[in-house]
Amino acid sequence: MAGRRDEMKALSSALKLRQSRLIVGPPGIGKTRLLEECIPASGQCVIHAQRPPALHHLLVRMAEQLGCRSVRFSCPEQATSIHLKPLVLNALRANPRCVIVENLESRDPRMYRFLQDLYYIPGAGLVVTARSIDRIGYVRKLLWDPRETIVMKPLSRPESLGLFEEVGHIFRLESFDLADFRHKVIGAARGNPGQIIAMCRMAAHPEYRNGRYIKFLPLRMDMLSAFVP
Numbered sequence: 001m002a003g004r005r006d007e008m009k010a011l012s013s014a015l016k017l018r019q020s021r022l023i024v025g026p027p028g029i030g031k032t033r034l035l036e037e038c039i040p041a042s043g044q045c046v047i048h049a050q051r052p053p054a055l056h057h058l059l060v061r062m063a064e065q066l067g068c069r070s071v072r073f074s075c076p077e078q079a080t081s082i083h084l085k086p087l088v089l090n091a092l093r094a095n096p097r098c099v100i101v102e103n104l105e106s107r108d109p110r111m112y113r114f115l116q117d118l119y120y121i122p123g124a125g126l127v128v129t130a131r132s133i134d135r136i137g138y139v140r141k142l143l144w145d146p147r148e149t150i151v152m153k154p155l156s157r158p159e160s161l162g163l164f165e166e167v168g169h170i171f172r173l174e175s176f177d178l179a180d181f182r183h184k185v186i187g188a189a190r191g192n193p194g195q196i197i198a199m200c201r202m203a204a205h206p207e208y209r210n211g212r213y214i215k216f217l218p219l220r221m222d223m224l225s226a227f228v229p
């Protein structure tokens with residue numbers, strides 16, 4: 001979590017107080033890693049859903065984690081959104097928790113209305129991560145306040161260099177001539193820690209080696225396929 005002290009402090013505080021936050025940043029910038037670091041430290045029991053393609057998928061994941069039961073169905077997958085929504089909301093009202101929705105991309109007004117109901121439950125919190133605020137559709141009406149937004153900024157050059165050295169050691173790249181590779185990785189990543197880590201990890205593969213040198217161009221092209229915007 002190089003260079004992420006302020007972001008960690010902001011999210012940790014929000015989780016402990018069950019306040020709502022929007023975490024914004026491109027793929028690889030460290031949104032998931034930030035959650036992984038802050039959730040255990042907060043001591044909170046959270047509801048966690050990753051990349052729900054539609055409201056029903058989000059409701060099913062939440063119902064499973066909340067232990068919702070109904071005489072109408074034996075498992076959440078068998079229920080409709082109409083049945084699940086009141087069950088989930090009532091369970092949260094009875095036992096408020098922080099709900100984390102990762103990589104939200106939805107312009108469905110039904111998703112907005114559900115999250116709006118959740119947002120205003122006393123004692124509950126809503127944390128949403130997204131690549132950009134434009135991708136969350138109507139949910140922007142909820143999480144519009146800059147004070148509720150954590151923007152994952154690119155690392156500075158010194159922070160990027162420090163991360164490169166640390167990751168290069170982990171993947172045992174010291175035996176290679178790293179001067180040119182380091183320069184190209186730092187320049188291409190533009191402060192994105194996920195890309196720095198990915199390129200160093202790939203550099204450990206024999207297919208990208210040429211003696212003591214690392215073939216940057218094919219490595220970079222292959223790495224970009226994992227970071228499609």
